[in-house]
Amino acid sequence: MADIQHLIDIIVEEMRERPDKGRVADYIPPLAHVSPDKFGMAVVLADGRMLCGGDAQEPFSIQSISKVFSLTLALGMAGDGLWNRVGREPSGSAFNSIVQLEREQGVPRNPFINAGAIVMSDIILGRGEPREAIGQTLRLVRDLAGDDMIAIDEHVARAELATGFRNEALAAYAKAFGNLNNEVDRVLGVYSHACAIAMSCAQLAMAGRYLMLGGRNPETGKQVLSPHRTRRINALMMTCGHYDNSGEFAFRVGLPGKSGVGGGILLIAPGVASVAVWAPGLNAQGNSLLGSIALERLAGRAGWSVFEPRG
């Protein structure tokens, strides 16, 4: 195998030198203050080795990457019945688009756009209290990463709730079509807190290990998800993980990934590696600009792709 630490070190240097770092998301106020100069990368290999570079230990807002963990939790609760309420097609639209939701009668295109994750938050909430549902999500992430220090940034969650008018509209729309059982504000409480989980690249790459290992959490030895469902989550990350930029990401990187507007991306090389990258500046579609370039280089140079025979 290529010397991965060497590859990371080179990529960190290359990214530092790039003049165009993209635009930091400013529609969630606390995210607007994050420096676009941050860059971190962490790789956990199948044998358990962890390799890091740059700001890999600094926590950032995982935002939509949480949708992967919410899907894991919601699938465990609702089973395949979940697919009656959320689709599995790439949206080809912005992550917070409302037009498609109307056209498709309140059934979101996939679990990785905001509307889809709002419906999953309703499933996770069930008949319980938002506080419990939020606690369950955080517990899952901590278990997956093997790290009890992971926490929710309340400041981010509150800011998002105070300014998330589009998400309110999406939730109200889903409710109008009968695809939300709970009240809009309770569901959004669960949704926003999941988005506000703060993790470093190192913690995130650890949390992604089950997706590289067929659903097994190497920390506990327990099967978090069946291999079959794990494969499906990876398939959805590949086809829907980068909003209306998903085709481009698959074309360039060739591996399942999920981005968030905090500038993080979780990337899975099945059987080989779980990777997290963080660069807060975004491209026009809301995906980390340097993060995408860095992952394209890492996957290309390491020879990782689901489309190439493994040597």
Ligand code: GLU
């Ligand atoms: N919390 C963000 C929102 O609801 C998530 C967006 C994202 O990361 O794509 O707008």
